[in-house]
Amino acid sequence: MALREVQGDAGLDLGDVLGPSGEIATRRRLTGWRRVAVGLAFPAILLTIWSVASATGLLSDRLFPAPADLARTARDFVVAPKRLPVPGVIPFKGAAVEHIRASVGRWGVGYAIAVCVGLPLGLGLGLSRWMAAAVDPLFHAIRSVPITAWLPIALVWFGLGNGAARFLVFIGAVSPIVVATADSTARVPRQLVDTARMLGTRPRDLARRVYLPSALPGIVTGLRLGLTLGWTSAIVAELTGQSSGLGAMMNAAREVTRLDQIVVGMATFAVIGLTGDLLVRAIARPFVRWADA
Amino acid sequence: MSTDPVRTTVVGERATSAPSALAAIGVAKSYGALSVLADLDFSVGPGEVLAVLGPSGCGKSTLLRVLAGLEPPDRGRVEIGGQPVRGPSPDRPMVVQGATLFPWLSLRANLEWGPKALGNQQSGAIVDELLEATGLSGSADLLPRQLSGGMRQRAAIAQVLANQPPLLLLDEPFGALDAQTRLRMQEWLIGLLAERPTATVLVTHDVEEALLLGHRLLRLSHRPATVLEELALDLPSPRGRSTLSDSRFVQLKADVLARVLDA
Ligand SMILES: Nc1ncnc2c1ncn2[C@@H]1O[C@H](COP(=O)(O)OP(=O)(O)O)[C@@H](O)[C@H]1O
Numbered sequence: 191m192a193l194r195e196v197q198g199d200a201g202l203d204l205g206d207v208l209g210p211s212g213e214i215a216t217r218r219r220l221t222g223w224r225r226v227a228v229g230l231a232f233p234a235i236l237l238t239i240w241s242v243a244s245a246t247g248l249l250s251d252r253l254f255p256a257p258a259d260l261a262r263t264a265r266d267f268v269v270a271p272k273r274l275p276v277p278g279v280i281p282f283k284g285a286a287v288e289h290i291r292a293s294v295g296r297w298g299v300g301y302a303i304a305v306c307v308g309l310p311l312g313l314g315l316g317l318s319r320w321m322a323a324a325v326d327p328l329f330h331a332i333r334s335v336p337i338t339a340w341l342p343i344a345l346v347w348f349g350l351g352n353g354a355a356r357f358l359v360f361i362g363a364v365s366p367i368v369v370a371t372a373d374s375t376a377r378v379p380r381q382l383v384d385t386a387r388m389l390g391t392r393p394r395d396l397a398r399r400v401y402l403p404s405a406l407p408g409i410v411t412g413l414r415l416g417l418t419l420g421w422t423s424a425i426v427a428e429l430t431g432q433s434s435g436l437g438a439m440m441n442a443a444r445e446v447t448r449l450d451q452i453v454v455g456m457a458t459f460a461v462i463g464l465t466g467d468l469l470v471r472a473i474a475r476p477f478v479r480w481a482d483a
Numbered sequence: 484m485s486t487d488p489v490r491t492t493v494v495g496e497r498a499t500s501a502p503s504a505l506a507a508i509g510v511a512k513s514y515g516a517l518s519v520l521a522d523l524d525f526s527v528g529p530g531e532v533l534a535v536l537g538p539s540g541c542g543k544s545t546l547l548r549v550l551a552g553l554e555p556p557d558r559g560r561v562e563i564g565g566q567p568v569r570g571p572s573p574d575r576p577m578v579v580q581g582a583t584l585f586p587w588l589s590l591r592a593n594l595e596w597g598p599k600a601l602g603n604q605q606s607g608a609i610v611d612e613l614l615e616a617t618g619l620s621g622s623a624d625l626l627p628r629q630l631s632g633g634m635r636q637r638a639a640i641a642q643v644l645a646n647q648p649p650l651l652l653l654d655e656p657f658g659a660l661d662a663q664t665r666l667r668m669q670e671w672l673i674g675l676l677a678e679r680p681t682a683t684v685l686v687t688h689d690v691e692e693a694l695l696l697g698h699r700l701l702r703l704s705h706r707p708a709t710v711l712e713e714l715a716l717d718l719p720s721p722r723g724r725s726t727l728s729d730s731r732f733v734q735l736k737a738d739v740l741a742r743v744l745d746a
C-alpha cells in the first residue's frame with residue numbers, strides 16, 4: 191500500500207493497472223464495437239474542430255481548406271464529367287481513375303521487381319556469411335542514399351516516363367525487403383536447421399523448407415514496409431514531369447495553388463497506401479498466424 | 484564401497500564385446516582455448532540405452548552434437564557400424580535440449596517431415612502409430628505452441644522415431660518438466676523403447692533419470708569431460724515408478740550420488 195501512496199504523490203493514477211490489492215492487473219482490451227466506435231469517434235472529433243475552426247476563420251483557407259470544400263473537390267475528382275484532354279494540361283475533374291491507375295501501375299511493377307530481387311538477395315545475405323561480408327557494407331551505404339537523390343540519375347537513365355518511376359519504386363521498396371529478409375533468415379534457430387538435417391532434409395532444400403517459412407513473419411514486415419516506401423517513391427517520381435498519376439496531378443495543382451486539389455491528392459494517396467498494406471497483411475495472415483503471440 | 488549391487492567395470496576394461504551400434508574412439512573437442520571433451524572412449528550396443536551422466540556445463544550437449552555429426556571432433560572419431568561419422572544423418576537423430584518442433588506446422592506435419600524427406604511412402608501409417616503411442620492422436624492438428632511442454636517433448640521424440648532410426652540421441656529430454664510429468668514421460672519412454680528397441684544415448688545431469696532409464700551408465704567428470712566410471716545397470720524390468728522404491732535402486736542411487744558429490 192505504501193507503493194500506491196508514493197504513486198499517488200507522484201500524481202499518477204494507476205488504479206486501473208494496479209488492482210485493489212496492489213497486484214498488477216491486465217489492462218482491459220478494446221474489442222468489437224467499442225474499438226470501432228473509438229476509431230470513428232476520434233476522427234469525428236477532429237473533423238468537428240476543423241469545421242468550426244474553418245467556419246470561424248480561425249483556420250485560414252489559404253493555409254488549409256475547409257472540410258466542405260474538400261468534399262466538393264473530392265467529388266469532382268471522382269465523378270465530374272471528363273473534359274476533352276488538352277495537350278500539356280494535366281486534368282483534375284473526373285480524372286481520379288486515370289491518375290490512380292497510372293500511379294498504382296508504376297507502383298505495382300516497381301514493387302514486383304523489388305520483391306523478385308529483394309527476397310533472394312535477402313535470403314542469400316542471411317544464409318551466407320561470405321555474401322554478407324562482401325555485400326553488406328556496400329548495400330547499406332547505397333541504401334542510405336535518399337530516394338530524392340536517386341531522382342536525377344533515374345531521369346538520366348530512363349528519361350521522363352514510366353521507367354524512371356518504376357525504378358524509383360524499386361529502389362524505395364527493395365531495401366526494407368532485403369534488410370528484413372536477411373535479418374530474419376540469419377536469426378532462424380540453429381536447432382531447427384539441425385533437426386531438419388537429422389530428419390533427412392537435403393542441404394539444398396533447407397532454404398525453402400526451413401529458413402523461408404521460419405523467417406516469414408519478419409519477411410512479411412519487410413514486404414509491408416517496402417510496399418509503403420515504394421508507394422511514396424512513386425509520388426516522388428511523378429512530381430517531376432509525368433503527364434499522369436497522383437503526383438503529377440498534385441504538382442499541377444501546386445502550380446496554380448489549388449490547395450484543395452493537393453489535399454485531395456494526399457488523401458487519395460493515404461487511402462491507397464493503407465489499402466495496399468491491408469491487402470498484403472490479409473494475404474500473409476494465414477501463413478504467419480503460427481507466430482502470433 | 485564393499486558389495487556393489489551391480490557389476491562395476493573399470494574404465495577402459497570393457498566387459499562386453501558385442502558388436503556396437505556406435506563407438507567413440509579417443510574423441511576430443513575444444514572451443515578455442517576451452518577444452519570441452521578429453522579423449523572419450525565408449526560404445527553403445529544395438530538396442531542398448533546408454534545413460535551419460537555429467538554435471539551441467541561438462542560438455543554433454545557438445546558430446547551429442549559430435550555423435551550426431553553436427554560438429555566434427557578435434558581428435559579421435561565416431562564410428563557407426565565401423566564407418567566413420569561425417570555429418571548429420573537420419574540414422575542417428577538427436578532430440579535437442581528444449582526440443583524444437585517446426586512451429587509453423589501441425590503436429591502431424593511435424594511427424595511426417597522425416598518420412599517425407601526420405602521419400603517414404605508409408606509415412607501415414609507410421610505417423611498414426613506414433614501419434615497413438617505418444618497419446619497425441621487427438622492433438623494431431625494442433626500447432627506446437629498449442630501443446631503442453633510434456634506433449635511437445637514426446638512429439639519431438641516421436642518426430643525423429645518416425646524414420647525408425649537404429650540409434651537415438653537424447654539431450655536431457657525431460658529436464659524442463661516438473662517432477663511428476665517427468666516421471667510419466669520417463670515411463671512412457673521406457674515403454675516406447677521396449678516396443679521398438681533402439682540404441683540410445685541419453686544425456687542427463689539427473690542421477691535418478693540415468694539409473695531409471697539406462698541399461699548402462701557412463702559417468703563424466705567436470706569439464707573437460709572424461710569418463711569417470713562405466714556401470715552396468717541390471718535392475719529388474721520393466722522399470723517404472725516401482726523401480727524408484729526398489730532396494731537395489733535406492734542403494735545404487737545413494738552410491739552414485741555420493742560419488743558425484745565427492746567428485
Ligand atoms: N559453440 C560453442 N562455442 C564456444 N563454447 C561453447 C559452445 N558450445 C558449448 N560451449 C561451452 O562448452 C561447455 C560445455 O557446454 P555443453 O556441451 O552445452 O555442456 P552441457 O550440455 O553438459 O551442460 C560450456 O562451457 C559451454 O559454454
Ligand SMILES: [Mg+2]
Nearest residue numbers: 543544545580
Ligand atoms: Mg546441455
